Amino acid sequence: MSDQITNILLVGVGGQGILLASEILSETFMLAGFDVKKSEIHGMSQRGGSVVSHVRYGREVFSPIVPEGEGDILFGFELMETCRALPLLKKGGKVVANDLRIPPPSVLMGQETYPDGLADRIRSQFPDLLLVDGQHLAMEAGNPRVANTVLLGAVSKRIDIAETYWLSALEKLVPKKALEVNRKAFMLGRDL
């Protein structure tokens, strides 16, 4: 095992299920035999505010937060939040983003407009962008609420960890009755 640390950032809007996704990532890395650390902020920011979760794995991980500009993979649950987090990513980093727009309060109230062309702005700096229609694929899996799992599947393809660990982590952390649809959603994302 090399000393290399892999840094993953999960970003989106409070209430989108980012914490569960970051738990599944962490669990997968632990099952695969790595040291893992993760960090995020709860509380006030969860009332619909921006959320950033940091997950790091490797032989030995010290800091629970990803140093600025050293993110390897940015996992975005919402387009504007994905864009906001780009300075955390290293040059040549990978981006997997949900093609979803959640308007912030100023846009809801008509004081500002939701910016156009965000995907192109991301791609111009980070060409390795996979834009996923999470909602659409979640419907295909059988439940509009499993969009995160589709995205997780897409992210998993960019991380060198055997499929079996991902599926074990899903099994451990997803409620039993929702496991089958989540597994299906994960594989849909993985096949993108």
Next chain:
Amino acid sequence: MQEIFSGNEAIARGAHEAGVRVASAYPGTPSTEILENIIQYKEIDASWAPNEKVALEVGIGASFGGGRALVAMKHVGVNVAADPLFTLSYTGVNGGLLLVVADDPEMHSSQNEQDSRNYAKFAKVPMLEPADSRECKEFTRLAFELSERYDTPVMLRSTTRISHGKSIVELKEPVTGLPAPKLVRNAAKLVMLPGNAKVRHPLVEERMAKLSRDGAALPFNRLELRDTRMGVITSGVCYQYVREVLPGASTLKLGMVHPLPHDLIREFAAKVDRLYVVEELDPFIEEQIKAMGIAVTGKEILPICGELTPGRIRKAFGLPSAETSAMEKLPGRPPNMCPGCPHRGVFFALNQLKAYVTGDIGCYTLGFLPPLSAMDTCICMGASIGNATGVVKVVGEEERKKVVAVIGDSTFLHTGINGLMDMVYNNAPATVVILDNRITAMTGRQENPASGFTLMDEPAQRIDFPLLCKALGVKHIRVVNPLDLEETRRVLQEEMERPEPSVIITDKPCVLIKREGVFTKGPVYQVNAEQCTGCRACLKIGCPAIEWQPGEGKKGKAFIDPLLCTGCDVCRQLCKFDAIGRSK
């Protein structure tokens, strides 16, 4: 067995492994999940106290009765619990007692970033500081042995990055063979009359000196020699950052940040060419090392304000940082009250009445943000009522009528009752609004004495707010439905006019309460596009379910997201054109 635990989960597990009998806390970010996780260990009697002072007093009682006790709170909670803490330092313990305090550098969810290490020094109690979840669990376990061996309460300080960070933890079996709790009388040690306290104080000083001398042998502090040109003394999450940013430097990792192990510090200082302290917030370690006559660099290069990060430490040491892409200019995304939140209508009415609102701590502090913009002060838990009393004492009669204190149910029970007692006793003519949403919402829906349930999910006596206010002597008590804008505005106006103390209680549950029969989602609303004139009146409540959809030129219409709408009806009451109605 291995698990990935947050620091808070690990502290709860540590309490279980240490044979803790009683746990008490008041919820507060980032400490809340400690008690929420402790309830899975059925042998521990865990409860929410109405405030941190009561939580510590319950812990002290359990300790005096011979059981191990854990008390948890956020940093500002120690201000409330400070009174019993300082004297507990004199009495010492019977069963081990651990006070866990979670600091919030960077103020992710707090009103200040006070550094709790100062309390350990001030109250003369040892303080441990873990650097990851594994240490959270181990230090919690060891804290009880330390507490009993040195006859002292012990503090364990976490920070947001430790409490809410996750890392791998090895689980162990709980200790066995602890003595069974029973009444043991030792009044000379536990009754702190001056005569007894005078005997205890020198013992406290001896205890702290001994702890400092024993610092090298205790399993908390660790000297790691690498390149000796640079030596860094550090603790908590900062240790992790230092290892990340300065991997070659020698480190003295302090797991006990009070009292400091003077001998170990001297030994380390003698072995390295240049000595640094890397610590968040105050120069707590640095100043004490300087007082020892040792040259050290700390806050000359590192910030006092905010949390440290690998990047900030790199910058302080003049190391190159990774190249980052340019920051995009994007609309901000501040937190917001939930769709259907019963607080929204109250703040809308207060804004319309141009009230001077003394605010308090809770979700409703978001009433400060636009478009509601109806909060003028917010200091600490329970402060709103005393603040209102003070304001009306100094302003003129017309301005007096504008003063309204706004406080949540749990915050009122925490430290608001005394403020109301004073307002009535001293006849201050202000209006108090108690926002009773039947839960402690901001920290993630914890039960409280007015919610009807305990932390262990047992049914409990519910505080009757009108009766309580009546008992305090309030003559004018009104209960309103905050989702009825007209009623809310009318009652507020009437009570603001009244030249006497008065209380308005809003009675609607938090929309996030999952317990059956408390909150029920109504039929959702929709905008009839033909009737909508685009007047934007419904946007003035800032509901996340209502979106402005621009049309041609300046025209546009409102749209209600059916997935977010809870059917609270407030927006319908604002529409003068009957364009908003229930979905068919």
